Amino acid sequence: MIDPRNRRSEVGDVCLRDGRVVDALPAAAPVLEARHLVVMPGGVDLHTHVAGPSVAAARLLCPEDGGRTLPTLAETGRLYARMGYTTIVEAAVAPLGARAAHADLDAIPIVDKALLVLLGNNEIALGFLAEGRPDALREYVAWVLEAARAFGVKAASPGGVEAWKCGLHDRGGTQPADASGAAAPAAPLETILDAPGPAPGLTPRRIVQALAGAVRDLGLPHPLHLHMNGLGVPGNAAVALATFEALAGLPAHVTHLQYHAYGGRTPAGLRSRAAEITAWINAHPGLTCDAGQVVFGPATTISADAAAQHRLHRATGRKWLNLDIEVESGCGIVPHAYRESHLVSAVQWAIGLEILLGIEDPWRVVLTTDHPNGGPFTSYPHIIRLLMDKPFRDGILARSHARLKERTGLQGLSRQYSLEEIAVITRAAPARLLGLESKGHLGPGADADLVLYDPSADPERMFANPIAVIKDGEPVAREGEILRETPGRTLRAAPPRAGGRARTAFEKEIRDQFEAYYTVPFEDYPVPEGAVRREQVVAARPVAR
Amino acid sequence: MRRAAARLRPWFCGLPCGEMRLPAARGGAGRAEGGCPVCREEVGSFREEEAGPRRGGAPASLEEAIAAAARILLTARAPFVYGLARSATETARRAAALAAALGGGIDVEAPPGARADRIALQTFGLPGATFGEIRNRADLVLLWRCDPRATHPHLLAGAPRTPLQPPGTRRVILLPPAAEPPSRARADLLLAAIPGSDLEVALALRAMAAGRRPAGETIGGVPAAAVRQAADLLRAARYAAILWDTAATGGPDGPAVASALTLLARDLNAAGRCAARPLGGGGNVAGAATAILGATGSPGAVGFGSGRPRFAPGEYDAGRILGEALCDALLLVGARGPLPATLSRRPGGAPRIVALGPRLPAGAAEPDVFIPTGLPGLSEEGEAMRADGVPVRLRATLLTRRPAEREVLAALEQAVAAGRGSAVA
Numbered sequence: 001m002i003d004p005r006n007r008r009s010e011v012g013d014v015c016l017r018d019g020r021v022v023d024a025l026p027a028a029a030p031v032l033e034a035r036h037l038v039v040m041p042g043g044v045d046l047h048t049h050v051a052g053p054s055v056a057a058a059r060l061l062c063p064e065d066g067g068r069t070l071p072t073l074a075e076t077g078r079l080y081a082r083m084g085y086t087t088i089v090e091a092a093v094a095p096l097g098a099r100a101a102h103a104d105l106d107a108i109p110i111v112d113k114a115l116l117v118l119l120g121n122n123e124i125a126l127g128f129l130a131e132g133r134p135d136a137l138r139e140y141v142a143w144v145l146e147a148a149r150a151f152g153v154k155a156a157s158p159g160g161v162e163a164w165k166c167g168l169h170d171r172g173g174t175q176p177a178d179a180s181g182a183a184a185p186a187a188p189l190e191t192i193l194d195a196p197g198p199a200p201g202l203t204p205r206r207i208v209q210a211l212a213g214a215v216r217d218l219g220l221p222h223p224l225h226l227h228m229n230g231l232g233v234p235g236n237a238a239v240a241l242a243t244f245e246a247l248a249g250l251p252a253h254v255t256h257l258q259y260h261a262y263g264g265r266t267p268a269g270l271r272s273r274a275a276e277i278t279a280w281i282n283a284h285p286g287l288t289c290d291a292g293q294v295v296f297g298p299a300t301t302i303s304a305d306a307a308a309q310h311r312l313h314r315a316t317g318r319k320w321l322n323l324d325i326e327v328e329s330g331c332g333i334v335p336h337a338y339r340e341s342h343l344v345s346a347v348q349w350a351i352g353l354e355i356l357l358g359i360e361d362p363w364r365v366v367l368t369t370d371h372p373n374g375g376p377f378t379s380y381p382h383i384i385r386l387l388m389d390k391p392f393r394d395g396i397l398a399r400s401h402a403r404l405k406e407r408t409g410l411q412g413l414s415r416q417y418s419l420e421e422i423a424v425i426t427r428a429a430p431a432r433l434l435g436l437e438s439k440g441h442l443g444p445g446a447d448a449d450l451v452l453y454d455p456s457a458d459p460e461r462m463f464a465n466p467i468a469v470i471k472d473g474e475p476v477a478r479e480g481e482i483l484r485e486t487p488g489r490t491l492r493a494a495p496p497r498a499g500g501r502a503r504t505a506f507e508k509e510i511r512d513q514f515e516a517y518y519t520v521p522f523e524d525y526p527v528p529e530g531a532v533r534r535e536q537v538v539a540a541r542p543v544a545r
Numbered sequence: 546m547r548r549a550a551a552r553l554r555p556w557f558c559g560l561p562c563g564e565m566r567l568p569a570a571r572g573g574a575g576r577a578e579g580g581c582p583v584c585r586e587e588v589g590s591f592r593e594e595e596a597g598p599r600r601g602g603a604p605a606s607l608e609e610a611i612a613a614a615a616r617i618l619l620t621a622r623a624p625f626v627y628g629l630a631r632s633a634t635e636t637a638r639r640a641a642a643l644a645a646a647l648g649g650g651i652d653v654e655a656p657p658g659a660r661a662d663r664i665a666l667q668t669f670g671l672p673g674a675t676f677g678e679i680r681n682r683a684d685l686v687l688l689w690r691c692d693p694r695a696t697h698p699h700l701l702a703g704a705p706r707t708p709l710q711p712p713g714t715r716r717v718i719l720l721p722p723a724a725e726p727p728s729r730a731r732a733d734l735l736l737a738a739i740p741g742s743d744l745e746v747a748l749a750l751r752a753m754a755a756g757r758r759p760a761g762e763t764i765g766g767v768p769a770a771a772v773r774q775a776a777d778l779l780r781a782a783r784y785a786a787i788l789w790d791t792a793a794t795g796g797p798d799g800p801a802v803a804s805a806l807t808l809l810a811r812d813l814n815a816a817g818r819c820a821a822r823p824l825g826g827g828g829n830v831a832g833a834a835t836a837i838l839g840a841t842g843s844p845g846a847v848g849f850g851s852g853r854p855r856f857a858p859g860e861y862d863a864g865r866i867l868g869e870a871l872c873d874a875l876l877l878v879g880a881r882g883p884l885p886a887t888l889s890r891r892p893g894g895a896p897r898i899v900a901l902g903p904r905l906p907a908g909a910a911e912p913d914v915f916i917p918t919g920l921p922g923l924s925e926e927g928e929a930m931r932a933d934g935v936p937v938r939l940r941a942t943l944l945t946r947r948p949a950e951r952e953v954l955a956a957l958e959q960a961v962a963a964g965r966g967s968a969v970a
Contacts, residue, residue, distance in 0.1 A: 326677030
């Protein structure tokens with residue numbers, strides 16, 4: 001068994017009872033013989049896009065996808081389960097769409113699910129910030145989480161979507177390059193962190209710090225989930241490094257880091273600055289990330305960072321769907337394809353691997369493709385082989401674009417992941433970063449979600465075709481065949497809220513905002529009790545105030 | 546029936562609609578006030594005295610009707626499920642599951658313009674926004690063959706403003722609905738295009754917004770100078786919005802009109818901001834399509850004959866299936882109609898029709914089985930989705946003796962499953 005959290009990498013027994021791992025079982029208990037197999041906890045995907053109005057809009061936009069990157073809801077659960085993943089997090093839902101997102105999550109079988117709500121451009125939240133009311137901001141975050149029955153908070157390009165809605169395509173006087181590669185930033189890109197926002201002082205830097213602080217102070221299981229500003233823009237590694245410094249020790253998880261580790265000034269000149277990014281992370285304990293690895297093949301890009309999606313549409317000429325969402329957020333969708341022979345795609349591919357290989361502590365980096373942005377989650381076994389097998393990745397490097405080697409440092413990275421390290425970045429670390437005590441390990445008290453692999457195959461085959469997948473103690477898949485479709489649970493946080501008159505007064509204030517700016521009634525906004533089929537509350541952490 | 550509450554937030558138009566008041570009445574919702582004409586018609590037509598399942602036109606118990614419906618569906622070679630515009634989203638999800646279990650086909654009813662809008666969207670995309678965002682931000686609105694200010698005053702009420710932005714002003718360019726005399730139009734700029742000239746005007750407007758100068762002094766009956774002025778206003782707007790009605794895209798050139806307006810808005814986003822949006826097919830067309838998308842990967846016109854969902858617009862499109870009577874059993878769920886004339890003639894009694902819903906769809910002859918149900922959003926709770934993709938909560942304002950549509954469909958699903966099981970046994 002490989003159970004990194006409990007420091008167990010040995011031959012032994014795992015005892016399961018009533019859906020949980022237990023210390024011991026009676027001698028007469030039935031035995032599943034797993035000799036010569038590898039047992040790991042079920043995989044945990046902490047950043048994926050599989051549910052809600054944005055994903056539905058992507059399906060509507062792209063019938064030609066044929067399920068390659070946008071599987072149906074039922075197939076999503078089956079594909080994850082076949083691969084040995086048992087917990088997934090839908091990482092970007094505008095609270096206004098939470099009702100539909102939960103209906104979708106309910107329709108995804110087998111796996112446990114959770115959703116993160118978008119708050120980095122929420123005008124009510126930003127209003128509290130502009131007014132200098134951190135307590136009101138914290139109470140609002142708690143209210144939204146409760147209303148959306150959500151697990152955590154995501155900020156996508158904080159302040160950037162609001163700027164896009166206001167007609168500012170580029171932040172802080174910067175001019176991200178277009179497809180022709182003609183334009184170059186007029187000012188250092190990192191100044192976008194201090195660009196004037198829609199209200200005085202409402203800069204991305206301040207929004208990031210305030211939301212990270214609010215999430216910390218509420219004791220949410222997962223820190224602020226941060227999609228940084230400047231996604232996809234050449235030279236944006238400067239923004240990432242400035243953001244890391246701006247966080248100044250505040251807890252945060254930066255997501256799809258690959259899209260934020262770019263050097264160069266134009267797409268044609270795109271190069272990797274992953275080495276600087278990973279060096280910073282290696283030198284500063286605390287910050288965690290996921291990769292956002294791209295894989296060659298079709299993708300569908302779906303992001304709340306609507307300005308970035310508009311830039312991608314302009315760069316590629318592909319069809320583009322935008323949805324500005326009242327008060328809360330934005331959404332952009334552009335179908336895409338990453339090609340080995342295309343220099344930008346190849347550099348992106350290499351940067352993701354540089355991040356995964358360059359961060360020394362596997363507990364601080366998680367395997368994701370930002371599904372379906374970097375490619376489908378079904379490519380995780382392929383990425384695992386890339387991480388475990390240097391000759392394999394060197395082979396792809398050799399046949400990719402001729403100028404790739406001079407743009408990245410991938411060739412110089414000799415690291416090959418061990419099975420233990422793979423277990424960390426695919427289950428133990430994401431479970432820990434999500435604050436899920438019962439996930440990602442095989443110790444007593446853990447959910448009985450586990451996977452049996454045949455280690456004799458190459459890593460890609462091994463992780464693509466588990467011998468058996470067990471969810472809540474029940475076998476759900478065997479060698480690629482789904483045995484049963486259990487419903488799975490939906491996890492949500494329950495942060496503390498003000499009580500009594502303070503609560504009443506606060507909700508009155510929110511109600512007034514609804515009547516002025518929303519087109520749905522205040523009382524119809526919260527996802528009602530009973531609307532989520534199998535719900536599980538994950539307790540907030542104790543917080544010292 | 547008794548009154549449970551007198552106020553209702555209607556959803557039947559698929560737009561953010563005004564609150565309705567339901568005066569006390571026996572046997573139905575009575576003469577409802579508020580809302581829009583579509584919602585008043587939907588609510589006012591709900592009559593409980595029509596309650597009671599029928600089989601072959603004769604009264605039947607609910608159990609008998611469900612059993613008869615299941616027999617019809619189980620013995621069909623080519624069953625087809627259709628409608629769902631009046632249904633809650635969960636019902637559409639169930640309907641897709643039933644179509645899959647039957648190995649039949651399914652499609653969502655929508656006006657021709659909505660199909661044209663979807664073709665444009667799937668070809669070019671759509672730079673859209675929710676209705677609330679348009680109300681909050683648009684300093685210029687181009688209303689194309691529609692004027693929602695008349696039916697949905699609060700959709701564009703007041704000055705544009707957001708929690709972070711001070712109030713501004715809003716101007717309106719109106720290309721009036723074909724049925725409306727232009728003299729009655731209220732607009733800062735009127736484009737009185739002659740009927741049938743939408744594509745010509747839309748293309749010219751896009752060209753002018755891009756800085757080109759099409760030849761001619763008039764375009765579709767509109768002075769070229771007015772079209773140029775509209776283009777200038779759109780380019781100068783901080784946040785423009787283009788709204789159009791499905792009537793504008795319901796003709797043979799509908800996909801081209803929708804595409805031209807989409808591309809106009811797309812161009813305007815190169816330097817400024819512009820949101821474009823059709824007003825949609827009404828009811829829960831968006832929610833039903835989304836539910837079927839999630840279940841099958843396609844928004845409708847899906848066949849399950851091969852055992853897997855297959856998106857085949859030319860094959861499973863309701864226009865073809867119903868128009869050419871290519872199904873031998875038709876399950877209507879929450880259908881509004883009108884239905885093709887072939888279904889009212891039904892030579893040889895084919896296809897056999899089972900209808901569930903608050904009332905028979907317009908144009909439907911007496912079906913083989915009819916099971917009247919409650920009306921989601923009036924007497925049934927549930928979820929729906931507006932045309933702009935915003936999910937809405939449906940509340941049960943009236944209590945009724947009628948069974949809920951979703952419960953009847955669930956019972957039918959069970960009866961079909963049991964029937965299939967016994968056939969296998």
